[in-house]
Amino acid sequence: MAAVTGAPFPQEISRIVWESKYRAPGEADIRETWRRVAQAVASVEVEPALWQDRFLDLLADFKFLPGGRILAGAGIRRQVTLFNxxxxxxxxxxxxxxxxxxxxxxxxxxxxxxxxxxxxxxxxxxxxxxxxxxxxxxxxxxxxxxxxxxxxxxxxxxxxxxxxxxxxxxxxxxxxxxxxxxxxxxxxxxxxxxxxxxxxxxxxxxxxxxxxxxxxxxxxxxxxxxxxxxxxxxxxxxxxxxxxxxxxxxxxxxxxxxxxxxxxxxxxxxxxxxxxLNNLHYCERIHTTNPCSELPLPPYGACDLGSINLVRFVREPFSDRARLDLDAIAALVPVAVRFLDDVIDLSGFPLEKQRRRARATRRIGLGLTGLADTLIFLGLHYDSDAARRLAEKVMATICHAAYRASIALAREKGAFPLFEPRVYPQGPFVARLPQDIRDGIAAHGLRNSHLLAIAPTGSISLLAGNVSSGLEPVFAWRYQRRLQLGGRECRLVEVTDPAWSLWRRRYGDGALPDFFVTATELSPEAHLAMQAVLQRHVDSAISKTIHIPEDYPFEAFRDVYHRAYELGLKGCTTYRPNPVRGSVLVTERHCCDIDREGD
Incomplete structure (x- = not known):
């Protein structure tokens, strides 16, 4: 595969992922992919030129990462779905x-x-x-x-x-x-x-x-x-x-x-x-989820996904003035909600039953990625009260801005067809929202039955420069990743964590501060605690893998799942290295078929 130059890729792996998974024929760099996607999604709007520009700004610099199916399929002349x-x-x-x-x-x-x-x-x-x-x-x-x-x-x-x-x-x-x-x-x-x-x-x-x-x-x-x-x-x-x-x-x-x-x-x-806790408790019953379990879904239910890349909103990292620009995140959310809502009208569906269900509920799944790198940039240890307070504040900001945006869309375009004004606001999640949001729902309804999910963001996080995936801690600071690109073609690529890379460029090869912590160095309780504070502000669910040391005692391991239940989580998934499955990550060489990534 010929290399493409001129694109603003943060790492070589970003370019390889783009070429292998998201590049459409004739696109010279990622900016042309963004333009294709923005134009296609805006085409369902009454004022497409206006929203094309706004969606292009949304995508620029990897601030917002649409689900992989959207990046790969929007605006191409093939029969594909934009739903993951x-x-x-x-x-x-x-x-x-x-x-x-x-x-x-x-x-x-x-x-x-x-x-x-x-x-x-x-x-x-x-x-x-x-x-x-x-x-x-x-x-x-x-x-x-x-x-x-x-x-x-x-x-x-x-x-x-x-x-x-x-x-x-x-x-x-x-x-x-x-x-x-x-x-x-x-x-x-x-x-x-x-x-x-x-x-x-x-x-x-x-x-x-x-x-x-x-x-x-x-x-x-x-x-x-x-x-x-x-x-x-x-x-x-x-x-x-x-x-x-x-x-x-x-x-x-x-x-x-x-x-x-x-x-x-x-x-x-x-x-x-x-x-x-299902917002549509009155009209549907859920029995399964999507493959990564961040989306409990009813029969023939679907969700289109997108993640806000928190790393792009960090200001003055590693300094005394380091901060996360929550106002900028809140301003981005309404455009992201509208983008994902438009995807529902643009997308094709493999089955008519899927189309009917998607348009009856207009479920979307807006989430975040890059949380762990953001905490490192801000000098916060993943397992700290300060980190959890910030993470919860970020997710609450996204949640509340998303619901307000969906109210505005309902006022403009109409509420989702299965909205029932007398029973929808009684759902436990909706009942806990701020009063102005509940008043807005009562007055205008909602465009989308569900708005939030935290997906694993495997490939799209690599596309954005190997930012930490979803809410997961960083897996390793530096490693080699073997990517199978199609057929028998493989490539071994050096991958580095962006927070680690910036620290090394600025401060050299000395000892890392204690807030540089990887997934395997954290206790299971630390993983659970972070998932729990975010779940309070997520109306769907969260894809999260709790990494367990190989020598972790079984009795303690069994308690992890009890603790997940006690903390109010909707599910629990763990990974412990073992002779059958091996290790999820080898810092020297990580074998991964790129076609099996989460998005």
């Missing part, structure tokens, strides 16, 4: 239904979208169906078919085919699901998460029995013992479920924890909390 991720609909428990779900996912991945599936609707292994009398092979068996389908799509040259698979904590096959990825060669295109209820967490605390169940109407008469009412995907209200097995809740929890400790999966999603 989707949740698929309930999977009907029949061969027709299962393969229809596979087809829908394949069509979505073909156009560049990651997908999330909940497999809880599939009958447990060994049970018989009332209608056909066939014996079920269970959800995990069908996951292998989906995994192969995803791998085939990836091999054809389309963007990564990442998938999320969730299963309820009371599904009779949950134990098989928990153990499914102990073999590193299977389900390689899936992330796995167990969806956990408040009742299960209470049963773990009490060390009580926990029934594993399935809807009675889908089983043959006499199957199982006893019956309970449960919410279940595919049903509008709680349904009678037969108890097929009873386990000790704490033993099941320990089994989940051991698998996560040893092979880094499954993650845990606190499903009741996700639904209780």
């Amino acid at each position: 991720c989707f949740a698929m609909g309930p999977m009907e428990d029949s061969l027709d239904g299962i393969f229809e779900a596979l087809k829908e996912g394949a069509l979505t991945m073909q156009q560049g979208g990651g997908v999330g599936y909940d497999f809880s609707t599939l009958r447990p292994r060994g049970t018989r169906a009332e209608s056909a009398g066939t014996v079920a092979s269970g959800p995990v068996s069908f996951m292998h078919i989906f995994d192969v389908g995803c791998a085939v799509l990836l091999s054809t040259g389309s963007r990564r085919g990442a998938m999320m698979a969730t299963l309820r904590c009371d599904h009779p096959d949950v134990e098989e699901f928990v153990e499914a990825k102990r073999d590193p060669q299977v389900l390689r295109n899936f992330n796995l998460s167990v969806t956990v209820s408040d009742a299960f967490m209470a049963a773990v605390e009490q060390d009580s029995d926990w029934p594993l169940v399935f809807p009675a109407e889908q089983l043959t008469p006499g199957c199982g013992e006893g019956s309970v009412l449960r919410d279940w995907p595919g049903y509008d209200k709680p349904v009678p479920c037969r108890i097929l097995k009873t386990v000790r809740a704490r033993q099941l929890w320990d089994r989940i924890m051991h698998a996560t400790y040893e092979v880094a999966e499954p993650g845990v999603l606190f499903l009741d909390r996700i639904n209780r």
Whole structure:
């Protein structure tokens, strides 16, 4: 691939990522990419020339980083979606239904979208169906078919085919699901998460029995013992479920924890909390998330993503006057909200059901990236009260500015179609917003049902100069990254952290101050505490990986997930280096297929 010169790239890896993932034919540098994207997104406006200029300024200097699908797809003449991720609909428990779900996912991945599936609707292994009398092979068996389908799509040259698979904590096959990825060669295109209820967490605390169940109407008469009412995907209200097995809740929890400790999966999603805090609690039920779990989504739900690059708003770094320009961030947010809202009208959709859901709710996911580097520039240790106070203030600034911008858009263009003025403001998240925002919602509605999410920002953070990703701490100050660019072409690239680089240029090779801290040097509690203060001001969720030392005791590790639940998080994901999965980062050489990045 020929090198392109003249673009304002902060590092060589930024140019390589742009050329490999986001550059359209004929573009000479990143500024032409920004111009293409700004023009395309503004084309849905009544005054496109005005908004093209404003969107171009929004993108300039990497201040705002749209999701990768927007950068790659806006303004090109190909059938692609501008949405990074989707949740698929309930999977009907029949061969027709299962393969229809596979087809829908394949069509979505073909156009560049990651997908999330909940497999809880599939009958447990060994049970018989009332209608056909066939014996079920269970959800995990069908996951292998989906995994192969995803791998085939990836091999054809389309963007990564990442998938999320969730299963309820009371599904009779949950134990098989928990153990499914102990073999590193299977389900390689899936992330796995167990969806956990408040009742299960209470049963773990009490060390009580926990029934594993399935809807009675889908089983043959006499199957199982006893019956309970449960919410279940595919049903509008709680349904009678037969108890097929009873386990000790704490033993099941320990089994989940051991698998996560040893092979880094499954993650845990606190499903009741996700639904209780959902702004659309009155009209939708969530059972799964997108592949990186920052977006709990209803059936056929989707979200277009964008992140504010906090590093670009640091003034006078490493000085006594170092500060973060919150006023400039607040001024940027309304343009970013409008940009993402316009993407909904511009984008194509693989499925008509996805289009209808996206335009009925107008969900967007505005977040941040570069938090850890920003803290370093300001001389703040990631694990400090001062750092958490600033991070919370930043996220609150973004949140409140986003909601005010969505109110203004609703006044101009109309509220999202599923807005219900009498019930929407009663949601717990909305009820905690400042009074002027609640008054504005009551008077004018909102353009977007949800506005905030913190995504992993893998590739777009590299594009912006390897700024720290999302809210994650810095992984390493300097390392080599091996990028697979397509086909057999690979490149080994030197990557440095921008805060570290600036410090070395200014102050030489002496010892670093203590506020230079990496992810593996922080305690799990430090990771959780930062995620918790930001979650207070995020109406969707946060993609976060808590890095655990290899020698961390299991008993302490198990408490990390209890602590996540106590802190009000919507989910928890950890990574501990292990013989099966290896280390997430090797400071000398980091192997990564660029097509599998988070965005």
